[in-house]
Amino acid sequence: MNKKILAATAAAITGAGLVTAIALTPSASAGQQATPADQAQSEMLAAMSRDLKISPEQAKIRLASEQRASITDNTLKRQLGASYAGSWLDAAGTALTVAVTDAAQADLVRAAGATPKTVARSAAQLDVAKLRLDAKATSAPKTVPGWFTDVTTNSIVVLANAGGEADAKAWAAKSGVQADLVRVEASTEKPRPLIDIIGGNAYTFGSGRCSIGFAVEGGFVTAGHCGTTGTRTSNPSGSVAGSSFPGNDYAWVRADAGNTPRALVNRYPGTVPVAGSTEAPVNSSVCRSGSTTGWRCGTILQKNTSVTYPEGTITGLTRTNACAEPGDSGGSWITGDQAQGVTSGGSGNCTSGGTIYFQPISEILSVYSLRLTVTGNPPSSTTTTPTTTPTSPTTSNPPGGTWAPYTYYGSGATTTYGGSTYRVIQPHTSMPGWEPPNVPALWELA
Secondary structure (H helix, E strand, C coil), rough: CCCCCCCCCCCCCCCCCCECCCCEEECCCCCCCCCHHHHHHHHHHHHHHHHHHHCCHHHHHHHHHHHHHHHHHHHHHHHHHEEEEEEEECCCCCEEEEEECCCCHHHHHHHCCCCCEEEECCCHHHHHHHHHHHHCHHCCCCCCEEEECCCCCCCCEEEEECCCHHHHHHHHHHHCCCHEEEEECCCCCCCCCCEEEEECCCECCCCEEEEECECCCEEEEEEEHHHHCCCCEEEECCCEEEEEEECCCCEEEEECCCCEEEEECCCCCCCECCCCCCCCCCCEEEEEEEEEEEEEEEEEEEEEEEEEEEEEEEEEEEEECCCCCCCCCEEEEEEEEEEEEEEEEEEEEECCCCEEEEEHHHHHHHHCCCCCCCCCCCCCCCCCCCCCCCCCCCCCCCCCCCCCCCCCCCCCEEEECEEEEEECCCCCCCCCCCCCCCCCCCCEEE
């Protein structure tokens, strides 16, 4: 943790040589300008207060107590050696318990300000037992979503979904872990990876692969030939909620809860922000992103184009001289920071060149009453379904100048913010709260 936020103070040293007091750095005094570290501390305490349902003052006390406990625990871990069996705080985060296998070491724990508990197995023994389960991970029943060491009960816990308890016990027994060391616990968990939904990234369906077009509220848009309605997707996980092909070539995927739409398109490397969906005129430059060939650019040649594929004729497409290849289908087309459409198909490749068509974004948003995820809209986990009322595409500009969040700034890059020009010190992808004046470690005045 930042040394400017937390400062250890050796205010009380016991005979065991342990630090038992730690103080938070004082807040900026009245009339003194707050530093980025002060702001980070304030935001951390506010988040703890909100999510742990405690007051900001209680959050401050808890944070200091947890830091003190961490120092004590790590020191005891070194001193106890093979007798150390883990540690834990109480629900309030203020009282530390340290488990030991040798009762003679209890006084050492008390001298450090913690509560001792004598147990049968050391932390090292628990870890060895868990490694045996890890080695059998590929044969774990599908009803077992996970397993872990539980120092509070000095055991290994194997989670089991409803009806899978017996299979969980049998699997643990085959791994060679002693039966009295394993505790099977009922669980409703069905874990999956949580993914940011970013234009141009790959997603899969069955044995196929396509690219995300743009994030929308509740999921993302892509090409219709990438899956019929009801098709399941992976990375991000979801289901095709609507699809039209041939005739049109568009679809939208309702992502499963936990996947987060972002107002970004992958630039391979880095990202570019999506601020709206204002349509660009013919001869405008346009760039596309896809999971096969990455970031490619060209110009808009014609609009309202009809093209015939083996599956049938598609109407209303935009024709370009940018290249694409299989797997890029569904990917993003963007001019500046304005979304234009999703990759449909065409001819040629990115070695010899070609002609590629995209399905305009405006029709997709209108048909399915979708809201494009744009800068200025805070990202939210896909736990709600899209609005049923059509929302007109909106355009917004990053506040304070050309700087924008969720954007990659490489070496030598410059941006403007608040009337000043800044130069990158350390390449990074920007985040809300990382405005140039707030992070002098990343930006300097140009």
